Amino acid sequence: MALHLRGMIANVSSDLSSGASSESGALVSKIQIFEPHKASLPAMGPYIREFWRRRRFAFELARFTDKAEHLNSPLGSVWLVLNPLLLALIYFLLVTIIGGRGSAGSSRFDVLAHILVGLFTWYFAQNCMTFGGASVTAGGKLILNQAFPRALLPLSSLIGAFQKFMPTLPVYLIIYLVGGALDSKSKLPGLNWHLLWVPVMVALVAISGFGLALLFATMNVYFRDTSKLMTYGARMWLYLSPVLWMPEMIHGWHRILIWANPLGPILAITNTVWIKGENPSWTLWLGATGWAFGLLFIGGYFFVSRERDFAVRI
Amino acid sequence: MTLQYASKAEMPEGLAVRIEELSLRYKINVESKMTLKNAIMRAGRGEKRRVRTIEAVKNLSLDIPHGTVMGVVGANGAGKSTLMRAIAGILPPTEGRIIVNGKVSTLLALGVGFNGTLSGRDNIILGGLAAGLEREELEERFDDIASFADLPNGFIDMPMRTYSAGMYGRLAFSVAVNMTPDILLIDEALSTGDAAFKEKSFEKMRQLCLEARTIIIVSHALGTLNELCDKALWMHQGNALAFGDATKVTDQYLEFLNVGKVPSALEDF
Numbered sequence: 001m002a003l004h005l006r007g008m009i010a011n012v013s014s015d016l017s018s019g020a021s022s023e024s025g026a027l028v029s030k031i032q033i034f035e036p037h038k039a040s041l042p043a044m045g046p047y048i049r050e051f052w053r054r055r056r057f058a059f060e061l062a063r064f065t066d067k068a069e070h071l072n073s074p075l076g077s078v079w080l081v082l083n084p085l086l087l088a089l090i091y092f093l094l095v096t097i098i099g100g101r102g103s104a105g106s107s108r109f110d111v112l113a114h115i116l117v118g119l120f121t122w123y124f125a126q127n128c129m130t131f132g133g134a135s136v137t138a139g140g141k142l143i144l145n146q147a148f149p150r151a152l153l154p155l156s157s158l159i160g161a162f163q164k165f166m167p168t169l170p171v172y173l174i175i176y177l178v179g180g181a182l183d184s185k186s187k188l189p190g191l192n193w194h195l196l197w198v199p200v201m202v203a204l205v206a207i208s209g210f211g212l213a214l215l216f217a218t219m220n221v222y223f224r225d226t227s228k229l230m231t232y233g234a235r236m237w238l239y240l241s242p243v244l245w246m247p248e249m250i251h252g253w254h255r256i257l258i259w260a261n262p263l264g265p266i267l268a269i270t271n272t273v274w275i276k277g278e279n280p281s282w283t284l285w286l287g288a289t290g291w292a293f294g295l296l297f298i299g300g301y302f303f304v305s306r307e308r309d310f311a312v313r314i
Numbered sequence: 315m316t317l318q319y320a321s322k323a324e325m326p327e328g329l330a331v332r333i334e335e336l337s338l339r340y341k342i343n344v345e346s347k348m349t350l351k352n353a354i355m356r357a358g359r360g361e362k363r364r365v366r367t368i369e370a371v372k373n374l375s376l377d378i379p380h381g382t383v384m385g386v387v388g389a390n391g392a393g394k395s396t397l398m399r400a401i402a403g404i405l406p407p408t409e410g411r412i413i414v415n416g417k418v419s420t421l422l423a424l425g426v427g428f429n430g431t432l433s434g435r436d437n438i439i440l441g442g443l444a445a446g447l448e449r450e451e452l453e454e455r456f457d458d459i460a461s462f463a464d465l466p467n468g469f470i471d472m473p474m475r476t477y478s479a480g481m482y483g484r485l486a487f488s489v490a491v492n493m494t495p496d497i498l499l500i501d502e503a504l505s506t507g508d509a510a511f512k513e514k515s516f517e518k519m520r521q522l523c524l525e526a527r528t529i530i531i532v533s534h535a536l537g538t539l540n541e542l543c544d545k546a547l548w549m550h551q552g553n554a555l556a557f558g559d560a561t562k563v564t565d566q567y568l569e570f571l572n573v574g575k576v577p578s579a580l581e582d583f
Contacts, residue, residue, distance in 0.1 A: 031325055034403050034412040042406075050446075057443035064440060068431035138429075145422045147403035148444045225349035308406045311399060312340045313348075 040305040047304065051149040058152045062159035080164045081171050084123050088116045091244055107185035110275060113176055117274045118243030118267055120168045121201075125209045125263055126234050127161035132213020133220045133227050140314040150307040151300070154213035161209060165202075176274070189277025197273050197280070204266050204292045211295025212262075214303040221306075221313050242267045246275075262291045325413050330497050330528035331378040331401055336410035338371040338396050338552075370396035372552040373410070378545075380416075380496070381526040383519070385539035385560055387567045388549035394532045397549070398422055398499050401530065416496025416528070419445070421486055430475035434465065434485050437474055441489060455492055462518070463488035464511075483507050491518050498522060501532045516542060536564045 070077070092112045135153040136143070143150065180188035219226040238244075241261055247268040250257060258264035265287030269280040325332060344364040356363065370393040378384060386394045399405040400412055402420045429437060438459055442452040460470050463485045469477065477485070484507050490498060498519075507515065519529055519542060533539055539546060539560060546563035548556040550570075556563045 032403060032414045034400065034407055034414070036407050036409060036411075054443065054446055056449060057440065060443055060449075061440055064429070064432050064436050067436070068429060142441065142444055144399070144404065145420050146441070146444050147418075148446065152444070223348060223350040223353060225351055229350060309340075311404050312342065 041301070042304065042308070044304075047149055051151055051155075054148055054152055055155070057148070058156040059159055061153070061156040062163065065156070065160055066163065077167065081168050084119045084168065085116070085171070088112065088119045091115050091119070095244055107183050107187060109179045109183040109186050110188055113179065113188060114246060114271060114275045115244060116175065117172055117270055118241075120165065120172055121205055121267060121270050122238055122241065122243050122263070123168075124161055124165040124202075124205050125212065126238075127164055128158050128206075128209030128213045129216050129230060129234065130227070131157035131160050132209075133216035133230060135213065136217045136310060137220050137224070137314065143310055143314055150310060151214065151303055154210065154217045154303070157213045157217075158206060158210045161213075162206060169198075188275065192277045194273045194277055194279055197269070201266060201269055201273065201288075204288050205263075207292040208262060208266065208295045211292070211297070211299035214299030215295070218299075218303045218306055221310055237261075237263075242271060247271055259287055262295055265291060325415050326377075328379050329377055329413075330380045330382065330415055331376070331530075332413040333374055333376040333378075333401075334410050334412070336371055336374045336397075336400065336412060337369070337408050338393070338400055338405060339367055339369050339408045340405070341365045341367050369552050371400070371549075374554050375410075376547070376554070376557065378528060378530070380528055381523060382545055383523050383529045383531070383543045385543035385546040385564070386530065386532045386549060387534070387536065387539065387546060387564060388555075389571075391551070392549040393552045394549055395422070395501055398501050398530065398532060401497075402499055414497065417494070418497045418499060419490050419493040419495030420499045421490035422499060422501045431473050433472055434463075434470045434474055434477070435460075438485070438489055442493070445493065447493070459485075459488045459492045462492060462514075480507050480511075484511055487515055491515070491522065495522075495527060497528045497530070499530050502534070536568060540564055 089112075092108075092115055095115065096108055096111055132154040135157045136150065139153050176188065177190060180186045180190055216226060216230065240257055241263055242258060247258055258268055261267075265284050269284050269288055272278050272280040272284070342365065344366055353363075372393075374397070386397065388394050396405060398420075399422060400407055401414060402418055402422065403412075403414070404420075404422070429440070432440070435456070438456065439449070439452055442455075443449065463470075463481075465477075465481055465485065469481060474482070487500075487507070490500065516538075522529060529542075531539065531543065543560040545558065546556075546560040546567075547554055548563050548567045556566050
């Protein structure tokens with residue numbers, strides 16, 4: 001049933017065709033060739049170029065999504081800070097009153113400060129997972145209608161999570177400084193040079209978060225209950241991470257909880273810088289960087305190698 | 315998405331789309347729900363995943379010159395929509411290749427309005443940015459899009475979930491035609507909108523043809539296709555059964571619909 005119709009239609013004169021193409025200077029490429037992928041990955045050079053060229057879409061999508069959320073709740077941005085703050089209080093009560101920790105001479109406020117900074121950091125990563133997980137399935141119609149690098153959708157989730165994380169930093173700084181000054185037993189270092197690491201720490205969480213967003217976005221296309229399971233998974237992951245407990249509370253082989261945990265090293269670094277006021281060890285930096293780029297690589301490969309499948313599966 | 319850039323030499327002048335021995339196959343999951351729970355339960359029972367391979371397009375070759383208005387007809391499941399998505403670069407070919415010369419604008423799935431909580435305005439901007447346009451360019455075209463869609467007063471700034479199906483379709487069509495595409499792909503979109511808007515969209519498409527832009531339309535409205543198109547392609551179960559003058563092809567298709575079987579003369583074609 002092979003059919004070759006080429007040449008059956010009279011060619012229109014070439015001046016018509018050049019007239020058609022003269023106005024569309026907006027697009028970089030004039031001629032596009034769609035071919036089967038020889039390997040599972042598309043040509044990464046053009047992919048990344050297109051990804052970068054259309055980054056504005058990801059930013060606008062994050063902004064509009066945020067706007068749409070706020071239309072429904074006027075206190076939207078306040079809740080963003082309040083939610084982890086209240087949760088931190090609950091965890092603090094659990095840890096200190098029921099667990100009886102912090103009573104032996106050390107400051108209870110230091111425990112609260114540790115939980116708080118850990119939770120804020122944790123929520124940045126978790127939001128990447130949650131928003132990123134839903135990003136592709138939510139963008140269904142756009143995926144069916146247009147060709148664009150699909151990784152822009154999880155990127156917009158990362159941007160959204162980052163924008164929600166940023167206001168928590170100054171809030172934390174105020175609580176950290178005021179509480180530390182008021183509590184006489186507090187051993188918090190206050191403002192110190194090690195805090196200059198904070199931008200690097202945020203960048204590492206962001207890279208990890210993008211990797212997680214890519215990973216869960218793909219998972220969610222194949223298994224639609226991923227986001228439901230993630231709610232429980234994320235909570236268990238949180239309890240296994242050095243957020244409610246201090247990294248130095250575990251010893252020996254138990255320390256695998258920190259190293260085998262993709263967010264373990266970076267949370268340990270967060271504790272070292274904010275609570276102890278020390279320089280994090282190079283092994284921690286190595287662990288955190290390794291996990292961040294490892295997640296980005298794994299998530300990126302998983303996503304990009306399968307994204308051509310998305311249009312059929314949505 | 316595969317985007318590869320090639321020299322113009324590979325594409326003869328005057329061609330908008332060249333399809334070379336294109337085959338498109340994909341697997342669909344026959345499971346009731348695609349969940350991890352089901353997958354694990356199935357694995358526990360030792361069952362295999364039930365999938366079906368769909369051969370949506372089989373070995374199709376076709377050249378479409380600039381300025382052609384081509385209608386695509388065929389029964390449901392003929393592979394029309396899949397072919398359109400492949401030309402748009404949304405689905406990569408399984409075999410063969412597609413060369414597209416020019417900027418493609420699509421109306422394949424009412425693409426604007428993918429977020430119902432956002433206003434029509436925001437959705438237009440998002441859709442345009444995803445299509446690779448610049449923000450400034452979109453702002454410039456915004457008035458054209460809005461005035462062409464001609465929504466009732468104030469609706470352009472209201473959430474899209476408040477739109478009626480007709481308004482939805484009008485806006486989607488307006489976005490697609492106002493992107494100054496070289497190649498416009500439209501799938502079943504002509505059915506939305508009232509008579510007046512339909513006339514307006516015909517007018518717009520005729521104008522686009524006069525500017526030597528290429529239009530490919532999938533529709534079941536044969537009368538409309540005859541009126542608009544100079545060429546038509548009839549697809550049946552992934553095969554191209556006929557290609558040629560629009561009236562001839564639609565007549566053959568109509569005959570098939572009435573008789574209910576593929577004309578034997580066409581089977582070897």
